Amino acid sequence: xxxxxxxxxxxxxxxxxxxxxxxxxxxxxxxxxxxxxxxxxxxxxxxxxxxxxxxxxxxxxxxxxxxxxxxxxxxxxxxxxxxxxxxxxxxxxxxxxxxxxxxxxxxxxxxxxxxxxxxxxxxxxxxxxxxxxxxxxxxxxxxxxxxxxxxxxxxxxxxxxxxxxxxxxxxxxxxxxxxxxxxxxxxxxxxxxxxxxxxxxxxxxxxxxxxx
Amino acid sequence: xxxxxxxxxxxxxxxxxxxxxxxxxxxxxxxxxxxxxxxxxxxxxxxxxxxxxxxxxxxxxxxxxxxxxxxxxxxxxxxxxxxxxxxxxxxxxxxxxxxxxxxxxxxxxxxxxxxxxxxxxxxxxxxxxxxxxxxxxxxxxxxxxxxxxxxxxxxxxxxxxxxxxxxxxxxxxxxxxxxxxxxxxxxxxxxxxxxxxxxxxxxxxxxxxxxxxxxxxxxxxxxxxxxxxxxxxxxxxxxxxxxxxxxxxxxxxxxxxxxxxxxxxxxxxxxxxxxxxxxxxxxxxxxxxxxxxxxxxxxxxxxxxxxxxxxxxxxxxxxxxxxxxxxxxxxxxxxxxxxxxxxxxxxx
Ligand SMILES: [Zn+2]
Numbered sequence: 001x002x003x004x005x006x007x008x009x010x011x012x013x014x015x016x017x018x019x020x021x022x023x024x025x026x027x028x029x030x031x032x033x034x035x036x037x038x039x040x041x042x043x044x045x046x047x048x049x050x051x052x053x054x055x056x057x058x059x060x061x062x063x064x065x066x067x068x069x070x071x072x073x074x075x076x077x078x079x080x081x082x083x084x085x086x087x088x089x090x091x092x093x094x095x096x097x098x099x100x101x102x103x104x105x106x107x108x109x110x111x112x113x114x115x116x117x118x119x120x121x122x123x124x125x126x127x128x129x130x131x132x133x134x135x136x137x138x139x140x141x142x143x144x145x146x147x148x149x150x151x152x153x154x155x156x157x158x159x160x161x162x163x164x165x166x167x168x169x170x171x172x173x174x175x176x177x178x179x180x181x182x183x184x185x186x187x188x189x190x191x192x193x194x195x196x197x198x199x200x201x202x203x204x205x206x207x208x209x210x211x212x
Numbered sequence: 213x214x215x216x217x218x219x220x221x222x223x224x225x226x227x228x229x230x231x232x233x234x235x236x237x238x239x240x241x242x243x244x245x246x247x248x249x250x251x252x253x254x255x256x257x258x259x260x261x262x263x264x265x266x267x268x269x270x271x272x273x274x275x276x277x278x279x280x281x282x283x284x285x286x287x288x289x290x291x292x293x294x295x296x297x298x299x300x301x302x303x304x305x306x307x308x309x310x311x312x313x314x315x316x317x318x319x320x321x322x323x324x325x326x327x328x329x330x331x332x333x334x335x336x337x338x339x340x341x342x343x344x345x346x347x348x349x350x351x352x353x354x355x356x357x358x359x360x361x362x363x364x365x366x367x368x369x370x371x372x373x374x375x376x377x378x379x380x381x382x383x384x385x386x387x388x389x390x391x392x393x394x395x396x397x398x399x400x401x402x403x404x405x406x407x408x409x410x411x412x413x414x415x416x417x418x419x420x421x422x423x424x425x426x427x428x429x430x431x432x433x434x435x436x437x438x439x440x441x442x443x444x445x446x447x448x449x450x451x452x453x454x455x456x457x458x459x460x461x462x463x464x465x466x467x468x469x470x471x472x473x474x475x476x477x478x479x480x481x482x483x484x485x486x487x488x489x490x491x492x493x494x495x496x497x498x499x500x501x502x503x504x505x506x507x508x509x510x511x512x513x514x515x516x517x518x519x520x521x522x523x524x525x526x527x528x529x530x531x532x533x534x535x536x537x538x539x540x541x542x543x544x545x546x547x548x549x550x551x552x553x554x555x556x557x558x559x560x
Contacts, residue, residue: 035304039311039545046315053316068260069301072267073308080309083271084285084316194267200260 001051003042003059003081004179007034007074008066008094009116009155009172014041016049017179023049025176034070038077058087060182062094062173064195065124065138066116071194079192090182091190095126095138097173098153100181103132106168108151111135115143115156115164116172123156124197132186140197217289217536220277220313221529222270224306225298225326226353227251227262229269231277232526233288234533239336240281242519242526245269252393256383257352259299266305274309277525285317290542292532295323295560296553298353303549311545320542322532323560325367325553326523327354330489332363332534333527337516342485345514346370346478350470350498351490351522352379352394355430357477358555360487363531364538367555370477371428374417378466378492381432385439385462389455399459400495406460408497413438413465418472428477435465467498471505478511487514494518535559 002017010031016023024045028037046053061078064071075091082089095114102112110130115123118140125146126137143156147163157167170177181187216236223230227248233241247265251257278285293310296303307323314321331347347358347367355373376384379396386395391402416431417423439462446453478486486506492498493515506513520526535542540559547560 035307036546036548038308039315043315043545053318068263069304072263072301072305076267076270076305076309077312079271080274080312081316083275084313196264200258200264 001049001055001057002179002183003056004175004182005038005042005074005078006062006094006097006173006175006178007038007070008062008064010070011172012037012041013173013175014038014045015175015179016045017183019183022176022179025174027174032070034073038073053085056085056087059089060178061089061091061192062097062178063091063190063193064094065118065140065197066094067119068194068196075192075194089192091192092178092182092187093126093138093190093195094173095124095154096134096187097178097181098170099128099132099134100186101170101174101177102153102168108168110150112151112153112168113148114154115152116154117156117159123160125156138195138197215537217533218283218287219290219292219529219532219536220285220288221525221527221532222291222293222306222310223329223523223525223528224266224302225294225296226302226523227257227265228523229266229273230523230525230528231273232524232529233277233281233283234336234526234529236533236537237335237339239526240283241277242524243273243277243280244524245273248394255387255393259301262299263301263305266302270305270309288317288319290320290322290532290536291317292322292324292528292535294326294329294528295547296326296550298326298551300549300551303551307547307549311547314545321545321547322535323543323547324528324531324535325555325558327356327358327555328363328367328558329527329531331358331360331367331487332531333489333520334487334514334516335534336526336530337520338514344481344483345485345487346474346481346483347487347489348470348474349490350378350488350492352383353377354490356555357428357474359481359483364535364540364558366558369555371426371430371473373430373432374426375431375433376436378430378432378470379490381436381466382492384436388440388443389458396492396495399463400497402456403460403463403497406454406456406458408460408464410454410457411442411461413461415465415469418469428473430469430473432466435462463495463497467495467501470498471502474502475505475509475511479509484510485512485514489516489521491522493521
C-alpha cells in the first residue's frame with residue numbers, strides 16, 4: 001500500500017493507493033494547518049482503509065515548490081515514517097502532479113503551464129507539453145514576466161487572471177493523483193528534498209570593528 | 213506503565229536538532245546536530261536557516277541516537293517533543309517528525325514545554341527533583357524564575373526578563389567587543405583574566421522603586437547600552453580598551469542580578485533548592501557566585517553539567533519519562549507547535 005501526501009499548498013492532502021486504485025483520500029478543510037492536520041489525516045486514512053502501519057510499502061511526498069514551512073512538515077513526516085517503517089520515500093515535484101491530472105482529465109491540445117502561489121506577488125511555474133512532460137521549470141517568478149494566453153493550471157491563474165487569462169483545472173495537487181502518478185510511473189521520482197527555489201532571507205550583521 | 217519508561221525526546225525550538233533517549237532517570241543517548249556555525253556570520257539565529265537545517269538533520273539524528281543508546285526504536289514507550297515555546301518553523305519540523313514516529317511506532321506522543329524540560333533534565337544528573345524548587349532558566353531565549361512544585365503538572369512563573377534574555381545580552385556585548393557568536397563562552401573566557409570591579413555597570417531593576425513592581429524580573433537592555441556607551445566613550449578618547457576588564461565587569465553585573473533575585477525568590481517562598489538551567493548556566497562565574505551566595509542562606513544549588521544545560525533532546529526525553537512514570541495523559545496527534553506556549557502548560 002502506497003501512502004501519498006502533499007503539503008506544498010495551503011491545504012494538506014493524504015491518500016492511500018493499493019496498486020490498482022486510490023483507496024482513501026482526504027484533504028484538510030482549513031488552510032495553513034499542516035502541522036496540526038497531516039498526522040491525524042494519515043491516521044484516519046489508515047483506519048478507514050482498514051490497514052495497519054506495517055501494511056505500508058512506500059511513501060510518495062510532494063516536494064514543492066511551495067511555502068517552506070508547510071513543505072517541510074510533509075517532507076519530514078514522509079522521511080521519518082519511511083525511516084521507522086523501513087520503506088522507500090519518493091519525492092515528486094508538486095507541479096508535475098497537477099500536470100498529470102491535466103493530461104489525464106482534460107487533455108489540452110497543445111502545451112500548458114502550471115502556476116501555483118509563491119506569495120510575495122510571485123508564482124511557482126513550470127511548462128509542459130501535451131503529454132505532460134515538463135519542458136521548463138520549476139522556477140519562481142513574477143506573473144507579469146511570464147504572462148501567457150496558454151492554458152494554465154494551479155492557483156496562479158485564479159490569483160493573476162490578467163496575466164494568465166486561460167485558467168484550467170485543477171487548482172491544487174491532490175494526493176490521490178500523486179499516488180496514481182507514482183503508482184503508474186507517470187512522473188519523475190526525486191529524492192525527498194524540498195524544492196525551495198529561494199535562498200533563506202537573511203542579512204549578515206554589519207561587521208563590527210573589533211576593540212582591542 | 214513502568215517506573216523506568218524508555219522515552220525518545222526531540223528538541224528543535226532554536227538552532228539545535230536534539231534527540232535524546234532516556235530510561236527513567238538514566239541517560240542513554242544525547243545526540244545534537246547544531247546549525248550554530250551557519251548562523252555565526254549573521255550574529256544571531258536566522259529562523260529559516262535553522263528550519264532548513266532541522267529538516268536535513270532530523271532523521272540522521274534520530275538514527276544516531278538510537279544507535280548510541282543501543283535500543284530498537286520499537287522498544288520505546290513514548291515519544292516526547294518540544295511543542296513550544298521557540299521558533300515556529302523550527303518547532304514544526306520536530307513536532308511533525310515526532311508525530312510520524314508516534315504513528316510509525318504506534319506509541320503515545322507528549323508535546324512538552326521547553327522550559328519545563330530544562331528543569332527536568334537535572335534528574336538525569338542528580339536524581340529526583342527536590343519539589344518544590346526554584347528554577348532559574350537563563351539562555352539566549354529565556355531568563356525566568358519559576359517555582360516548580362510538580363514539573364509534570366505546572367510551573368509557576370515568578371519573574372522573567374522585561375527586555376533582552378540574559379544570553380542575548382552576552383551575545384550583544386560579545387559583538388561590541390569583537391568576540392565571536394555565541395558570546396557566552398567567549399565572555400566567560402575573557403573575563404577570567406579581567407577585573408570584575410574595573411567598571412561599575414548598572415544592575416537592572418534593583419532600585420527600591422523597581423523592586424516594588426519588578427522584584428523578580430530582569431532587564432538587561434540598559435546594561436547592554438551602558439557597555440556600548442562606555443566602549444564608545446573610550447574609543448572617542450582614544451583609550452585602548454581592556455576587553456577582559458569589560459567582559460569581567462559586565463559578567464559580574466549579570467551574575468549579581470541573577471543570583472540576587474533567584475535567592476530572594478527562593479527565600480520569599482521558603483524554598484531550599486535552586487536549580488539553574490539554560491545555556492548561561494554554563495557560565496563559570498554564575499555557578500560560583502550562586503553557590504557561594506546560596507550557601508550563606510542555607511540554600512542548595514543544582515546545576516546540570518554544561519552539555520545538559522544547553523538545548524538538547526535529553527531534557528525533552530527526561531521530562532517525557534517523568535510524564536509517563538507519573539501517568540500523565542499524552543497529547544493528541546493534532547498537537548500544534550506553539551511558539552509562545554506558556555510555562556504553565558507543561559503538556560500541550
Ligand atoms: Zn532553552
